[in-house]
Amino acid sequence: EAGVVQSPRYKIIEKKQPVAFWCNPISGHNTLYWYLQNLGQGPELLIRYENEEAVDDSQLPKDRFSAERLKGVDSTLKIQPAELGDSAVYLCASSRGPNQETQYFGPGTRLLVL
Amino acid sequence: GIQVEQSPPDLILQEGANSTLRCNFSDSVNNLQWFHQNPWGQLINLFYIPSGTKQNGRLSATTVATERYSLLYISSSQTTDSGVYFCAVEGSGANSKLTFGKGITLSVRP
Numbered sequence: 348e349a350g351v352v353q354s355p356r357y358k359i360i361e362k363k364q365p366v367a368f369w370c371n372p373i374s375g376h377n378t379l380y381w382y383l384q385n386l387g388q389g390p391e392l393l394i395r396y397e398n399e400e401a402v403d404d405s406q407l408p409k410d411r412f413s414a415e416r417l418k419g420v421d422s423t424l425k426i427q428p429a430e431l432g433d434s435a436v437y438l439c440a441s442s443r444g445p446n447q448e449t450q451y452f453g454p455g456t457r458l459l460v461l
Numbered sequence: 462g463i464q465v466e467q468s469p470p471d472l473i474l475q476e477g478a479n480s481t482l483r484c485n486f487s488d489s490v491n492n493l494q495w496f497h498q499n500p501w502g503q504l505i506n507l508f509y510i511p512s513g514t515k516q517n518g519r520l521s522a523t524t525v526a527t528e529r530y531s532l533l534y535i536s537s538s539q540t541t542d543s544g545v546y547f548c549a550v551e552g553s554g555a556n557s558k559l560t561f562g563k564g565i566t567l568s569v570r571p
Contacts, residue, residue, distance in 0.1 A: 380559075389465075389547050390549075392559065395558065447511070454503050
């Protein structure tokens with residue numbers, strides 16, 4: 348079984364530029380998550396999808412961040428415009444369903460904003 | 462939200478030694494997972510263990526939900542065990558999201 352796939356693995360951009368991250372969850376997993384991991388910290392949830400619906404986006408900075416999960420499979424997370432403080436690792440995870448389910452993580456996208 | 466505390470923050474072992482990593486949490490949980498983040502950043506599931514005891518090879522974990530803690534045991538450590546170990550918990554209602562601790566950095570020396 349293939350794991351969670353993310354791309355790109357690394358991205359370097361200048362501040363104020365836009366950037367997008369892509370995630371393909373494990374086949375059959377209806378729940379998809381985007382997390383942000385700062386250096387030396389644990390991941391923090393940005394947004395959770397149940398199929399196509401964003402059911403928890405309370406931690407997503409909506410002024411510059413947006414996400415979508417068309418057709419309830421792949422998902423894209425976008426930042427526009429990027430700021431220096433957005434430099435971090437962006438992790439995607441999936442699970443079969445919400446709550447009380449094992450979450451499986453992708454390798455992450457390491458973003459550096461200059 | 463739920464508070465998750467892991468200890469010790471750092472651990473250095475000689476290869477072959479045993480260790481115990483601890484996770485305390487502040488509220489009742491429906492989900493508790495232990496992860497290993499390897500030096501390349503990949504988070505690897507070790508255990509899904511909201512209660513009880515599980516074993517997988519040299520690793521085992523115990524969660525005592527009523528006392529709000531979980532322990533991860535590593536026996537006969539190997540250099541490949543190095544990395545950061547995270548405990549993450551999920552409660553109910555407003556706490557219904559996976560909340561991670563700050564992690565325990567383990568270094569196993571040959």
